[in-house]
Amino acid sequence: MFSFLRRKATPPPPTVAPVTPESPAVEVVSAPPPAAVENRGGWLNRLKQGLRRTGSSIAQVFTGTQIDDALYEDLEAALLVADAGVGATQFLLNDLKRRVKETRTTDPGAVKALLADALTDLLTPLQGTLKVDAQQPTVIMVAGVNGAGKTTTIGKLTRNLAEANCKVLLAAADTFRAAAREQLAVWADRNQVEIVSQEGGDPAAVCFDAISAGRARGCDVVIADTAGRLATQLHLMEELRKIHRSIGRAMPGAPHEVLLVVDGNTGQNALAQVKAFDTALGLTGLVVTKLDGTAKGGVLAAIALWGRERQARGLGAVPVYFIGVGESLADLQTFDAREFSQALLN
Structure with missing residues (x-):
């Protein structure tokens, strides 16, 4: 069961304490x-x-x-x-x-x-x-090496956010790999959420446009899917920094969450990835898959x-928000x- 701190303008389900501008956000505490x-x-x-x-x-x-x-x-x-x-x-x-x-x-x-x-x-x-309650929208930037399960993780996260009555917008910032955009588009369609995508465009520009659209459309969450890369690929790590800066220009204070998806099969190399991406971006959370x-x-x-x-x-x-053991949503x-x-x- 996923756990979020969430904000919703409409009345929440009975198991969630309502959040108003005068009261702090609260976590779901009732029995699942x-x-x-x-x-x-x-x-x-x-x-x-x-x-x-x-x-x-x-x-x-x-x-x-x-x-x-x-x-x-x-x-x-x-x-x-x-x-x-x-x-x-x-x-x-x-x-x-x-x-x-x-x-x-x-x-x-x-x-x-x-x-x-x-x-x-x-x-x-x-x-x-x-x-996902303090800002509207809450901007989540997701990074990781190739094959870590980043896009699939975004799809699962989107599904659970949507089920928690959050309006989600996806930014397909992996612009140079058609399969990545197509995979993210499938998740967007499956979860009935909107997606901003551009073939061969600049990833930073896609993120900027997506956040601008998310703010205009009253979205609760904008999730940016970035291209997979090795921490040793310095020019690609610099591109990540550029995306990070572009997100900040689109919305001051964003991204509010910078998540790294790590493949649990990579052993001590996973720790090396965490250190490298943290140095480049300042991580706020991890997802450990596989x-x-x-x-x-x-x-x-x-x-x-x-x-x-x-x-x-x-x-x-830098908490581990989620861990995964397979391909299904659960x-x-x-x-x-x-x-x-x-x-x-x-």
Whole structure:
């Protein structure tokens, strides 16, 4: 089930507290409908299946009879194989040893539960709610490398925003790849939302026109789909900066959200992408896709540790708004630290 902070001029559904100019925006807090709970449960099972290799590898560490250096060494190896990275692995080991000492735990099986707590605490700052209520329209710029699932993610996000009674406009800023424009147009048609597209045009100009149109038409959200690129392609990264500046000229203060879509199968390279795109654009949120098949999942621990270091420098948090495990609409869900920890440790 998606979670948004949303604004709507017309009376909202009964499960949503009304938002007026005199009152702050509020989050949906009522119990989700039974279908949403069922979808979430099925999704969690798919997430566990997707991360089962990592879970099995870590579970084997705790099959012994004592807590000793060998256990911690095996756990270190398992976390490194799970793509947690050296820094996050050492952080988790130190935290785990502290918890074992404080609780005087002697059962290796109980140490696994302490590890789940340590991982949950590390990941909790990554939890966040996508806000689409403070500005009209809220402008969301979406970036990512080729093949990360960016356009599909935009389609799913658009669907859920539309279902939350938000008026959405899409900007097809990947102007040089016809397939990207066509794919986004399919999602626009499927979700019955408007799209601004221009064959072979300047991506920054398309975004400028889309935001101008969104403001004129009273849209709640404008989502800009940018072309996929590697962080090492400096001229293309500069084009992203140009798009970012163009959006700001179209609407002061925009983009309000800069999202990076990351393929969960890319391991530590995902962290490198996050750092590079953050340097170029100043990220406000992440979407981690394809956490099934060969994904190991530990990279979220590395991203969480990077996030702590980023905040220590006085910068804002970069939450993981959504994670995905497949192609269907229900396969993209909000990130929950405890759920993810339990799925990763199986």
